[in-house]
Amino acid sequence: MKLFRQPLKTQKQPMLKYIISILFLLCFFNGWAQDEPIDLNPQDTIVRKQTYGLRVGVDLSRLIISQTSEGYSGLEFVGDYRLKQKLYLAGELGNEKKTRQEDLYNFTTSGSYLKLGIDYNTYENWYGMNNSIFIGGRYAISSFSQTLNNFQYFDTNRYWNPDSFTNGSSEAVEFDGLTASWLEFVFGLKAELFTNLYLGGSVRIGFLVNNKEAEEFPNLFIPGFNKVTDESKFGIGYNYSLTYLIPLYKKGPKKNKGEIENEQ
């Protein structure tokens, strides 16, 4: 009993002491709270991280045309590596063999090419979406050979050969050691079909920078560049890519200057 009575007896005095102390403390807090502005637009503090990685795949159009067209076989590997939020290092590596029958001659072009450059994504994705509408540039090189399989002489005079054109040599002549380089402007899109699997397409306008050709027979087709038109340095190409993203790491978007200043 003694144990209980003791504190009861002395309860009132310390109680007042506490109340006064707490009042002082609260006053202090009160003053503090008034210094802090009320944030009416609270910032979202969750960092939305995005996947960075290497995207590799093949061009579907070259695969399909190889199957359906008799005079063509080709394969193109495509790939890109995400450098920044919107910037990708991109490239294509391919091999093409194309035989073409023109009116009076038949030739085969065969060779490999490499294109390297960048893609810039102009599409603003919602969080979780990974589609892109991009523009890009490439520097491309190709090494190839061209074979003249057969030809006929073009002649408007029909005297010796009323019904057809005179046959020239039917022996195939190969011109090898041919090279070309060109700049390419790319416009394309990529859509994520399933997680990490993308279907894309691109249109390319090439501008020939360098074209080493045989004196007797100019380059009429360049692997990767496509058809070479008389007296023109421009060429048009396209591809349809199926690519798979190998995720390497995740990174949030870089905060812009304004946001950093706000935090300070």
Next chain:
Amino acid sequence: MNKIKIAFIILIGIIFFSACEKDDICVDGDTPLLVIRFYDVTDSTEFKDVSSLEVRGLISPDTLDVISNVASDSIMIPLRGDASNTSFVLSQQLTTDDPVNIDVLTFSHETKEVFISRACGFVANYENLTASLDTDTDNWIKNIEVISSTVENSETAHVKIYH
């Protein structure tokens, strides 16, 4: 649904691009004709008409159709790209009462292909041109002179014939 749409657009694109066709027409060049001019044998600077000139191609033993001609002091004739020599039968008839005098002329040449353009392809040019005349009892052609042994165009004479 959106993904199906994108796939559909891509498919349309494949069809669109695979439908491209060439529309090139050859206007840049042609296989040249051999130009022969006829000169007076007595005055080698003067052109001389050949009366009732007729030139026919000859693939022995067949003689082909007459090669049409506009002037009688010159003629443009085609050479054969698939052979190393081309023979012609040149006939002269001084008056309607005279007999037709036939001379056989053979050109030997090397054929060289020259690429013109994508649309034209190759034309034939001729090199190392030489001419020989079959001698008979009464040749109306007295002398032949090859002044240009390469035939690359039909603008100037390649061969002079004196009669």
